[in-house]
Amino acid sequence: xxxxxxxxxxxxxxxxxxxxxxxxxxxxxxxxxxxxxxxxxxxxxxxxxxxxxxxxxxxxxxxxxxxxxxxxxxxxxxxxxxxxxxxxxxxxxxxxxxxxxxxxxxxxxxxxxxxxxxxxxxxxxxxxxxxxxxxxxxxxxxxxxxxxxxxxxxxxxxxxxxxxxxxxxxxxxxxxxxxxxxxxxxxxxxxxxxxxxxxxxxxxxxxxxxx
Numbered sequence: 555x556x557x558x559x560x561x562x563x564x565x566x567x568x569x570x571x572x573x574x575x576x577x578x579x580x581x582x583x584x585x586x587x588x589x590x591x592x593x594x595x596x597x598x599x600x601x602x603x604x605x606x607x608x609x610x611x612x613x614x615x616x617x618x619x620x621x622x623x624x625x626x627x628x629x630x631x632x633x634x635x636x637x638x639x640x641x642x643x644x645x646x647x648x649x650x651x652x653x654x655x656x657x658x659x660x661x662x663x664x665x666x667x668x669x670x671x672x673x674x675x676x677x678x679x680x681x682x683x684x685x686x687x688x689x690x691x692x693x694x695x696x697x698x699x700x701x702x703x704x705x706x707x708x709x710x711x712x713x714x715x716x717x718x719x720x721x722x723x724x725x726x727x728x729x730x731x732x733x734x735x736x737x738x739x740x741x742x743x744x745x746x747x748x749x750x751x752x753x754x755x756x757x758x759x760x761x762x763x764x765x
Contacts, residue, residue, distance in 0.1 A: 574606055575723055576616050576627050577716045578663015584608055584616045585663035593660045593718055643763040645720030655759050656739065660718040661729075662687055666740045668719060670759065672752075674743030675699075677717060677729040683740060684712070684731045691731035699730065707732055717746055722763045724749055 578585030582598050588606060596608040607619040616627045647655040647670065655670035661679070664687040671678075678699075684691040694710035701707055709730040717727045719742065728745040750761040 574618055574620065574627075576618075577660060577718060577723060579611050579613065579616060580663075582611065584611050585660070587718065587721075587723060591721060592658075593663065593665075643721050644760055645722050646758050646760045647720075649757050649759070657719055657742075659720070659742075660716070661740070662689070662715045664688070667738075668742040669739040670747070671741040671743055672747060674741040675730075676711075676743045676745040677714060677727055678709075678737070678741040678743055679729060679731050680737055681731055681733045682736070689714075689731070691733075694731065697730070699732070701732075707734060709733075719746070719761065722750065722761060724763070 573588070575587040576584050577587060577593060580595075583595055585593050585595050586606075586608075587593050588602060588604055594602075596602065598608055598610055601607040605621065609617040609619050609624060611617075618625055618627065645657075647657050649655055657668050657670075659666055659668050661677070661683075666679075666683065666687070679687075679689075679691075681691065689712055691710040691712050694712040697709050697711055698706050699709045709732050712729045712731055714727045714729045715725065717724050717729075724746060727749075747761070749764050751764060753760045753762065
């Protein structure tokens with residue numbers, strides 16, 4: 555598996571401009587979001603209902619065809635059309651029966667199950683999650699964190715190339731990996747939440763991207 559930083563490009567169609575965000579690269583495939591929707595995996599040669607064709611991929615970029623024009627999306631690029639610039643992306647979450655906000659999302663293009671946790675300082679993963687996502691967490695800086703039951707545990711500080719929740723994708727998000735124990739979910743902590751505005755309406759929670 556080849557992990558990739560999120561890269562972005564935009565269609566040049568004057569009317570219905572499309573925002574194409576490539577958040578993961580694999581041999582012959584790319585994980586993309588279109589118009590800030592949910593991540594989906596495309597194979598080379600596959601065209602989406604929006605008319606976007608994945609032409610080719612390599613270890614650092616993808617080539618897409620939009621409205622007959624081809625764009626090479628290099629590692630780390632981010633570009634938005636005039637039609638898309640200034641749009642504030644939001645995602646609304648409903649609580650479960652225990653009042654927790656759980657949502658499917660992605661880290662570095664790989665699927666995860668998040669739980670919103672305003673008490674967590676960062677996006678917190680287990681070692682099992684990190685290994686599945688191809689994150690070499692042991693290269694990160696070591697630290698100590700206090701978890702919910704009061705225990706102090708060893709963590710590794712890592713940089714997550716992309717974190718996607720609903721329609722929101724953020725790049726270069728600080729995360730932490732706990733080597734022992736099992737959480738069952740990835741904690742969506744403040745290194746992500748601080749880059750959004752949180753608004754409650756009834757029981758629902760809306761996250762709006764700041765930057």
